[in-house]
Amino acid sequence: MEIKTNYNEIASTYDERYEVNYLTAVEQSLLSIASENNVYKILEAGCGTGRWLKPLHKLNIKLFGLDYSIQMLKIAKDANNTEGLVNADASNFPFKSNLFDLIFCINAIHHFPDKKKFFSDAASCLNVNGLLCIYSVDPHIDKNWYVYDFFDGVYEKDLMRFPSLNETKNFCAMFDLQVEEQILVERVYNSRTGDEVFSDPFLKKNMNSQLANLTEEEYNIGIEKIKQKTTYQPDKKFITEINFYLTKASKGI
Numbered sequence: 001m002e003i004k005t006n007y008n009e010i011a012s013t014y015d016e017r018y019e020v021n022y023l024t025a026v027e028q029s030l031l032s033i034a035s036e037n038n039v040y041k042i043l044e045a046g047c048g049t050g051r052w053l054k055p056l057h058k059l060n061i062k063l064f065g066l067d068y069s070i071q072m073l074k075i076a077k078d079a080n081n082t083e084g085l086v087n088a089d090a091s092n093f094p095f096k097s098n099l100f101d102l103i104f105c106i107n108a109i110h111h112f113p114d115k116k117k118f119f120s121d122a123a124s125c126l127n128v129n130g131l132l133c134i135y136s137v138d139p140h141i142d143k144n145w146y147v148y149d150f151f152d153g154v155y156e157k158d159l160m161r162f163p164s165l166n167e168t169k170n171f172c173a174m175f176d177l178q179v180e181e182q183i184l185v186e187r188v189y190n191s192r193t194g195d196e197v198f199s200d201p202f203l204k205k206n207m208n209s210q211l212a213n214l215t216e217e218e219y220n221i222g223i224e225k226i227k228q229k230t231t232y233q234p235d236k237k238f239i240t241e242i243n244f245y246l247t248k249a250s251k252g253i
Ligand SMILES: C[S@@+](CC[C@H](N)C(=O)[O-])C[C@H]1O[C@@H](n2cnc3c(N)ncnc32)[C@H](O)[C@@H]1O
Pocket: 007, 045, 046, 047, 048, 049, 050, 051, 052, 066, 067, 068, 069, 072, 088, 089, 090, 091, 105, 106, 107, 108, 111, 112, 113
């Protein structure tokens, strides 16, 4: 049975990832989209702890965040001081039509159980000329991450969870959302040699959904494989290359 990430369990440590990598270019991209267009009401689908809503506070616009995990939302409210939070499923929006000028989703679409329904709901809740912005990775074109080589089945599961950039385009087209651009926004790259790999914060079980979704046994088997590799090949390079892409689409008349 496929294990789903329990964000209620990992909520208290979730924001540690942003101490390691703040994803500044993603934030800049979001800020520029939110401030340059006629944007008065924004929704983040899968807002988690409010990491991306927080920098938008200074724009003085109405912000909403929707998430399935009540504990993630608690942190968004208490630590990140976000209002307008709604505990709901992103495949079943609890909003009326034509409400938002911008709906965005960062690093969350792979969790939504019915992606087609998410696009349909987002399209209907956008105002005319409103924007849908999806920031995500695409393992269909990028697989240069050592985690994929050492933890069995993780890459194959990612292929099923993450819509490719093309699929994302197709979902937009299904609901008359015109794709204006599909671009690389941020590239995270690092290389660790031998034992240094164990200082990678993203090798901890709860730092990403790929490893959090493994059983303890599956996780330990992968760690053991890495240990063996570093023993027999101390100069082995462990590469992490993660690319964040933006698909930006607008709703026509
Ligand atoms: C990797 S986190 C991303 C959170 C935030 N967007 C960020 O980038 O920090 C994925 C989020 O999606 C939420 N999520 C998962 N399934 C969901 C669903 N069906 N509807 C709404 N939110 C969901 C999780 O609770 C979690 O907060």
